[in-house]
Amino acid sequence: MLKIENLCVEIPGKEILKNVNLEVNAGETFVLFGPNGSGKTTLIMAIMGFSNYKVTSGRIIFKGEDITHLPVDERAKRGLGLMFQRPPTIKGVSLKQMVEVCSGKKDYAKEWVDQLNMESFLERDINYGFSGGEIKRSELLQLMAQGCDFVLLDEPESGVDLENICVMGKTINKLLQKDHHRRDRTKAGLIITHTGYILDYVEADRGCVLINGNFICRGNPRELLKDIHRSGYQECAVCRK
């Protein structure tokens, strides 16, 4: 469904990703581990097409189409969706309006609003004074309303309390059709995690570790997480050399 080929990405004045290759199939959940500054966020921002993240070589193929040079909105229309780690605050634009933008209609997905406990935030300016956990729930609500086929989740658990991480997990599972049999799932996702906590709630199929802009280790996400917990990312880097 999503194929990254020899991708090199730079942010102004600095090369971040070096020849990255990745393939995520329909129905799959892929987990991306990596220390701070390894390039995880850069990868998903580049996949979404943000102008600050410049693809210098390589290709991004989505549903068989080369989207490397498509604008952000065209990627969204093709079914890509992103949960931001630090989304901007936009004064005067309410969460409700954002949800309407996402769903393309006035009906704002009441059941998701209730499930994510966001009713009291609907009239508030988007992200203005939201706590870390509230941002995550708001982002997830927007993705639900958007009805994406492929979701890019940037540290969905960071800043979320224990009670809400469970709610988030449930919703992400719904988003990724975990309630369907594996062979019937059509949606897919790429999850960035720092701590791995989200894996207690969302079952993932494959994973890899990104260090210094390179994938250095691939495998079963639970096993990868165990190794990282035991020996740290430093060991990950050494182990493959």
Added chain:
Amino acid sequence: MPKIDHKKLAKAAKEKKAAFGEDVDIKSFGKKKSSHAYIRDLSNIKEAERENLLTSGIDLTGKERSGTYLQMDHNVVHCSVKQEGLELMSVDQARDKYSWFEDYWWKAVKVDADKYTAQAELEPHFGYFIRAQAGVETIFPLQACLYLGMQGTSQHVHNVIIAEEGASLHIITGCTVAKNVKAGLHLGVSEFYVKKNAKITFTMVHNWAEDVSVRPRTGTIVEENGLFLSNYICMKPVKSLQMYPVSNLVGPGATARYNTILVAPPGSNMDVGSKVVLAAPNTKAEVVARTLTTGGNIIARGQLIGEVKSVKAHLECRGLILKESGMIHAIPELIGKVSGVDLSHEAAVGKIAQEEIEYLMSRGISREEATATIVRGFLNVQIEGLPQVLKKEMDGILDTLEKEAF
């Protein structure tokens, strides 16, 4: 106390340039006086004039208005009031009616402030007198409209607005021009008096034209626990607009709030600010301005002066430049004269952040739609008492902006 000779003071200030704004040559405007007939029934207003009045917030059915004052050029063409305890008439009538009228004449604005105030005294063309008697609350807003109907004319009005003790007054003023009028000059002096525990909400909408110059001169005196709420909206072209209304909070616990929305198309020059003097303990002020240029020039001023202890005021000025040819100059000023004042400001001028546009785009809307959504949000200041028709009008203007600017 000896009577002040306003005419004499005005004559002496006849050539006195204003502190701000381009110097307008008053003599270059036509001297001919208009002779519009009185219109008893507002529904008889000509079709061609209706639209501009409506888009200035004037309700011609008068259904949800407590009263209407309509002045075209130099004639009062309609004046009616429905609610008991509210008075609405021309200042000339009020002067004849009340012996105390002079106590409110040139007390909140100085007659010799500049050549424009002087001109309003030397060559006056009416203006409205609005008064809410003690304890009276307006059920529906009063509306007033000052209209330029003759090409190249100048209109000099002087308004007096009084909310007596415990009264609550809500006024919507629309200033506009006839369709055929491209050039003209509007000088408008307004003096507001908010008595103890009284409240005035004043919403002013300006719909001028490409070659009209406008010099409003406004002063407000707010007494103990009084509240003055001023909303000003100008989103249409204007050649040269300069105003710097001042509120003097003289009674303990008095409050002033100003909301200003300016949109400057190419060719427009706007120099607009709000000033509040906090001269009594526990007075408060909030001044908010949202300015946007699509090619015009805006100077957004603001000044808070804390004269005594235990006062609190905040100034917020945000400017958005949508076209490179436009300019926004924000000048927020705080003057604290004693310790124990709490004055603050935040000002920001710039373009829309790329990050915000792309955030919205990532939800599936185009760059143009994203920009429009952000601009709408930017101008979405919660204005108390803004009539529905004005909200729609603002939407309409934004739609046009989108087509032209993005």
